[in-house]
Amino acid sequence: MANLHQPPNSPILYSFQSKDQIIQSLANFVTRIQKDAIDKKGRFTIALSGGSLPKMLGGLIGNPAIKWAHWQVFYVDERVVPLDHPDSNHRACMEALFSHVPIPQENIHAIDTALINDLEELSDAYEKDLIREFAQKDAARFPVFDLILLGMGPDGHTASLFPDHELLSEGDRWIAYLEDSPKPPPKRITFTFPVINHAARVAFVAAGKEKVTTLADVLDRPEKGLPSSRIRPGFPGQLYWFVDDDASSAVSYPKTPFKL
Numbered sequence: 001m002a003n004l005h006q007p008p009n010s011p012i013l014y015s016f017q018s019k020d021q022i023i024q025s026l027a028n029f030v031t032r033i034q035k036d037a038i039d040k041k042g043r044f045t046i047a048l049s050g051g052s053l054p055k056m057l058g059g060l061i062g063n064p065a066i067k068w069a070h071w072q073v074f075y076v077d078e079r080v081v082p083l084d085h086p087d088s089n090h091r092a093c094m095e096a097l098f099s100h101v102p103i104p105q106e107n108i109h110a111i112d113t114a115l116i117n118d119l120e121e122l123s124d125a126y127e128k129d130l131i132r133e134f135a136q137k138d139a140a141r142f143p144v145f146d147l148i149l150l151g152m153g154p155d156g157h158t159a160s161l162f163p164d165h166e167l168l169s170e171g172d173r174w175i176a177y178l179e180d181s182p183k184p185p186p187k188r189i190t191f192t193f194p195v196i197n198h199a200a201r202v203a204f205v206a207a208g209k210e211k212v213t214t215l216a217d218v219l220d221r222p223e224k225g226l227p228s229s230r231i232r233p234g235f236p237g238q239l240y241w242f243v244d245d246d247a248s249s250a251v252s253y254p255k256t257p258f259k260l
Ligand SMILES: O=C1O[C@H](COP(=O)(O)O)[C@@H](O)[C@H](O)[C@H]1O
Pocket: 049, 050, 051, 052, 053, 076, 077, 078, 079, 089, 150, 151, 152, 153, 154, 157, 158, 159, 160, 183
């Protein structure tokens, strides 16, 4: 559980020469965290993003060390569209990962598309799904995920938390909704900052030259307050960055060699 009396741990930045190296290292990292979680509690709770992230998870396919039956998967944010829509984060994760591995479908927590015409009900229902998974088991004010995987947009947004948006100050709800996302589609639901910042581990995955300025702003100039720089899991939580050398070429923040 987050300890408010201790300052957050500093982020750990891993930079790789290629996307393939990110994919392999990320797979090793996730594999180790799921083993520790399952050994300790018999389950592994993970939340995934959409955007470019799902395609970075390919290193998990065919890995015999992954105990899929023990995974409980939620989405950090979801675009409010049918689950087979090209914009759906669930669809992207199914196509890139879950349709290739033996995970029980009931362990993947997608939005209830019967509710997509009422965003408040939809986000309440997703919050209740989270509460069912976490509240009775962990009795915490906020869920404590074993691992949350995030992306970062070129504007510095993460999840569906966009620069200058009123949801940046949401400190109470677990799941919030928005109808005015600056990036299409406009209707989305999203984890709030407190949920992300209560996780045991959070890892950003960001690659490509189009992220270079934003990554330097987030890591070297956090005082700018971009949404991605507000991700600071409370102690003893740990934040990691898995990036490529293109994205990190303008960053002064110290890099750490990757080893497990
Ligand atoms: O719209 C979204 O964007 C972010 C970042 O996407 P990326 O393609 O720049 O990695 C993503 O993390 C989020 O889940 C998604 O809904």
